[in-house]
Amino acid sequence: MAAVDSTVKPRRTRLTRAKLAAYGIDAGAVSFRHGLSVCERGVIDEAFTIMERCLKSASTVFATPDAVKHYLQLQLAAEPHEIFGVLFLDVQNRFIAFERMFTGTLTQTSVYPREVVLTALAHRASSVVLCHNHPSGTVQPSQADERLTQTLKRTLSLVDVRVLDHVIVVPGEALSMAERGLM
Numbered sequence: 001m002a003a004v005d006s007t008v009k010p011r012r013t014r015l016t017r018a019k020l021a022a023y024g025i026d027a028g029a030v031s032f033r034h035g036l037s038v039c040e041r042g043v044i045d046e047a048f049t050i051m052e053r054c055l056k057s058a059s060t061v062f063a064t065p066d067a068v069k070h071y072l073q074l075q076l077a078a079e080p081h082e083i084f085g086v087l088f089l090d091v092q093n094r095f096i097a098f099e100r101m102f103t104g105t106l107t108q109t110s111v112y113p114r115e116v117v118l119t120a121l122a123h124r125a126s127s128v129v130l131c132h133n134h135p136s137g138t139v140q141p142s143q144a145d146e147r148l149t150q151t152l153k154r155t156l157s158l159v160d161v162r163v164l165d166h167v168i169v170v171p172g173e174a175l176s177m178a179e180r181g182l183m
Contacts, residue, residue: 131167146182149177
């Protein structure tokens with residue numbers, strides 16, 4: 001019987017790239033990327049990785065709701081299931097990270113404020129922009145969306161993290177709750 005060399009690392013295959021970096025999960029049916037080939041999903045993931053690296057290195061400031069809405073539409077608008085995400089920003093509203101935090105069903109997702117707070121602290125964020133998509137195609141916030149926003153504002157304020165906005169996105173459109181006076 002031949003001895004196995006434990007110092008040899010397993011070779012990383014192209015198939016490993018099927019894992020969606022933005023989700024931290026395999027490319028499943030909950031993503032619009034499900035119908036794409038492994039290679040196509042890899043290209044999209046690489047594009048997002050490059051875009052985020054550029055945003056970080058350029059100290060990109062999200063100064064207007066329109067800039068934020070365009071970025072978040074890119075991230076979430078095409079998803080067939082509701083996804084709640086958070087855009088983490090520093091003291092000068094520069095990009096730190098974007099995370100898809102919770103995935104739900106066609107009409108709702110469960111959001112856990114404790115997890116949002118822990119992630120904001122881990123990123124050392126000064127402020128956040130909450131966001132989610134509406135697969136139904138309407139950007140109008142529900143009462144549950146408004147209650148969640150207020151709950152997260154109160155919770156995050158306890159650790160000195162400001163909620164700047166809550167953006168709802170659909171293909172071709174986005175609504176800023178701050179612009180509508182709902183914050």
